[in-house]
Amino acid sequence: MLRRPEGTVPQCDTGRIWPPCQEGSLGSQPKATHFSSRGTPMRLSRYFMPVLRETPAEAQIVSHRYMLRAGMIKQAAAGIYSWLPLGYRVLRNIERIVHEEQQRAGHIPMLMPTLQSADLWKESGRYDAYGPEMLRIKDRQDRDMLYGPTNEEMITDIFRSHVGSYKDLPMTLYHIQWKFRDEMRPRFGVMRGREFLMKDGYNFDLTKEDALHAYNRHLVSYLRSYERMGLQAIPMRADSGPIGGDDTHEFLVLADTGESEVFYDSDITELKFGDRTIDYDSVEQCQAVLEEFTSRYARTDETHDAALFNEVPEARRRVARGIEVGQIFYFGTKYSAAMGATVVDETGAKVPVHMGSHGIGVSRLLGAIIEASHDDKGIIWPEGVTPFHCGIVNLRQGDTEADAACQSLYDALTALGLEPLYDDRDERAGAKFATMDLIGLPWRITVGPRGLKNGVVELTSRRTGDSEELPPAAAIAKIAAIYGAIAA
RNA sequence: CGGGGCGUAGCGCAGCCUGGUAGCGCGACGGUUUUGGGUACCGUAGGUCGUAGGUUCGAAUCCUAUCGCCCCGACCA
Numbered sequence: 001m002l003r004r005p006e007g008t009v010p011q012c013d014t015g016r017i018w019p020p021c022q023e024g025s026l027g028s029q030p031k032a033t034h035f036s037s038r039g040t041p042m043r044l045s046r047y048f049m050p051v052l053r054e055t056p057a058e059a060q061i062v063s064h065r066y067m068l069r070a071g072m073i074k075q076a077a078a079g080i081y082s083w084l085p086l087g088y089r090v091l092r093n094i095e096r097i098v099h100e101e102q103q104r105a106g107h108i109p110m111l112m113p114t115l116q117s118a119d120l121w122k123e124s125g126r127y128d129a130y131g132p133e134m135l136r137i138k139d140r141q142d143r144d145m146l147y148g149p150t151n152e153e154m155i156t157d158i159f160r161s162h163v164g165s166y167k168d169l170p171m172t173l174y175h176i177q178w179k180f181r182d183e184m185r186p187r188f189g190v191m192r193g194r195e196f197l198m199k200d201g202y203n204f205d206l207t208k209e210d211a212l213h214a215y216n217r218h219l220v221s222y223l224r225s226y227e228r229m230g231l232q233a234i235p236m237r238a239d240s241g242p243i244g245g246d247d248t249h250e251f252l253v254l255a256d257t258g259e260s261e262v263f264y265d266s267d268i269t270e271l272k273f274g275d276r277t278i279d280y281d282s283v284e285q286c287q288a289v290l291e292e293f294t295s296r297y298a299r300t301d302e303t304h305d306a307a308l309f310n311e312v313p314e315a316r317r318r319v320a321r322g323i324e325v326g327q328i329f330y331f332g333t334k335y336s337a338a339m340g341a342t343v344v345d346e347t348g349a350k351v352p353v354h355m356g357s358h359g360i361g362v363s364r365l366l367g368a369i370i371e372a373s374h375d376d377k378g379i380i381w382p383e384g385v386t387p388f389h390c391g392i393v394n395l396r397q398g399d400t401e402a403d404a405a406c407q408s409l410y411d412a413l414t415a416l417g418l419e420p421l422y423d424d425r426d427e428r429a430g431a432k433f434a435t436m437d438l439i440g441l442p443w444r445i446t447v448g449p450r451g452l453k454n455g456v457v458e459l460t461s462r463r464t465g466d467s468e469e470l471p472p473a474a475a476i477a478k479i480a481a482i483y484g485a486i487a488a
Numbered sequence: 489c490g491g492g493g494c495g496u497a498g499c500g501c502a503g504c505c506u507g508g509u510a511g512c513g514c515g516a517c518g519g520u521u522u523u524g525g526g527u528a529c530c531g532u533a534g535g536u537c538g539u540a541g542g543u544u545c546g547a548a549u550c551c552u553a554u555c556g557c558c559c560c561g562a563c564c565a
Contacts, residue, residue, distance in 0.1 A: 053526075075557090
């Protein structure tokens with residue numbers, strides 16, 4: 001019903017790869033049906049969502065504050081966090097979108113380890129080049145190990161071990177895995193943690209042209225992914241940094257708390273990917289999207305060119321701040337040549353493959369989304385990533401009619417494959433509203449004796465604050481329609 | 489890694505200067521009262537004051553060391 005139509009996204013592996021166990025898989029929960037990859041509905045009285053009324057002192061920026069206050073994360077050490085149930089749900093939703101969009105683009109999911117042997121890094125030369133950001137560990141045999149900050153070496157090794165012919169190309173492999181970079185100064189909660197969840201993908205192609213198509217394909221899939229998360233992320237020409245490479249774009253979400261200064265032509269913020277369908281195999285179509293989204297001036301401070309920027313009409317010049325949520329690179333044969341990742345081409349010659357790597361900061365995206373979508377009461381989740389589809393607030397817990405009405409709403413929404421969060425605590429209305437506002441569910445159904453007397457409940461948009469009174473069945477239909485439209 | 493700051497109850501803080509054996513608000517728990525935007529009142533539980541040394545009759549308080557965390561900067565998905 002609300003499930004994506006069969007065939008739109010062929011056989012997504014989401015949720016089976018990471019994490020190994022699904023929420024509610026112990027059998028105590030009702031069997032999830034349509035949205036089994038998302039989670040389960042929940043009664044707040046049975047949930048674990050330790051909200052804080054006061055802001056912990058260590059949190060400086062709004063996303064960090066709200067994530068702590070909403071009971072989404074708990075710091076374990078500097079830049080390292082536990083994901084509490086509410087935060088975990090959002091994390092998995094973001095991850096799910098990334099999986100779906102990567103597989104839609106034809107990229108193949110897999111999983112590489114967090115801990116790596118240093119050998120491959122010595123071979124590529126990055127063991128020394130990477131510096132103290134890399135967490136180095138010795139095992140009991142005194143072997144050099146490291147907690148991977150990225151996986152170019154490992155994927156290249158896998159590729160060279162098993163692929164030898166141009167006939168096996170093109171190929172793009174990706175995984176979503178925890179990384180560790182020992183930042184000198186972690187801060188801003190999950191926006192700049194030391195441990196972070198990242199999708200990184202690697203394309204292998206016979207020619208530079210093919211590799212650039214892979215680059216474009218990633219750009220398209222990233223635009224789609226961010227839009228599904230309710231974000232506008234602008235591709236900006238960027239600096240290649242320690243990965244190295246020729247072509248690279250960063251995707252930035254505009255936000256005052258962003259770490260990078262960005263310069264752009266305001267026309268670019270008018271661009272929407274929308275629900276257009278793209279044939280990912282079409283070089284022309286992907287190229288057209290790239291040109292559409294990168295032809296206007298948009299650069300981070302690293303690559304900013306004041307002279308070029310001044311060619312933009314003054315009224316459209318913007319200087320702002322942005323949060324980097326992804327980056328795509330084409331780096332040619334840098335690793336393949338160094339590590340002997342070659343294939344035999346049509347003429348029988350051994351040639352190094354052309355590669356690129358492409359990352360999305362999955363855990364960081366939670367912070368970015370909150371930075372871009374909140375008010376003074378709390379978070380406002382976009383429908384695509386919200387931890388629960390809607391909240392049900394029972395204003396008079398213990399009142400027979402109100403309890404029954406809430407229960408039947410809960411059951412009906414659940415039967416449709418939606419996941420409501422039912423606040424069935426014995427709390428005052430104000431406390432329930434404040435909690436719902438804080439955790440940011442986009443829709444709230446408020447149920448009380450007063451309305452029930454007239455046969456209505458109240459449906460409220462978290463984003464606009466607009467409320468309407470309508471019969472319970474109509475409220476259900478409306479929510480189903482909203483989410484049905486997103487899933488379609 | 490340079491500069492600064494902070495570790496006292498689940499959270500936010502006071503007490504430290506001028507040593508005398510720990511306190512406030514919120515939260516939690518129990519009760520009464522309330523009930524359509526964090527209600528009010530009563531009661532209860534909870535802290536070897538980050539850790540280790542030292543000075544002292546006596547240390548949260550003074551001294552030393554150490555660990556952790558935060559902020560500014562340089563650096564980074």
